[in-house]
Amino acid sequence: QVQLVESGGGLVQAGGSLRLSCAASGRTFSNCAMGWFRQAPGKEREFVAAISRGGGSTYCADSVKGRFTISRDNAKTTLYLQMNSLKPEDTAVYYCAATYGRPSYIDPNEYTYWGQGTQVTVSS
DSSP, X not given: OOOEEEEOOXXXXXXXXXXXXXXXXXXXXXXXXXXXXXXXXXXXXXXXEEEOTTSSOEEEOTTTTTTEEEEEEXXXXXXEEEEOSOOGGGOEEEXXXXXXXXXXXXXXXXXXXXXXXXXXXXXX
């Protein structure tokens, strides 16, 4: 069982930065592949970024590549998403997710555990 709690969302102007954190409970965090997803009003949940168990492999959606960076600290059982050069279209609720499986990383159905989400709003 893994419990996830996101933090770090807020209101920021276009071009600004935010860093999201996802604190995980339990000692099995290092056994989980992790991902960030987002959902804007009226839209489906979409993949943002993912990272392998050891952190050696990362994946980003084309829409955020070069602007967002995913990382993890297994000792602190925390996942991060550094978001730079934010755009109004990045506005959404951001969720972190975990899976013990071997996912393709981009399919939200492959993740078992989800946080409650944190709102990110980017003003123009």
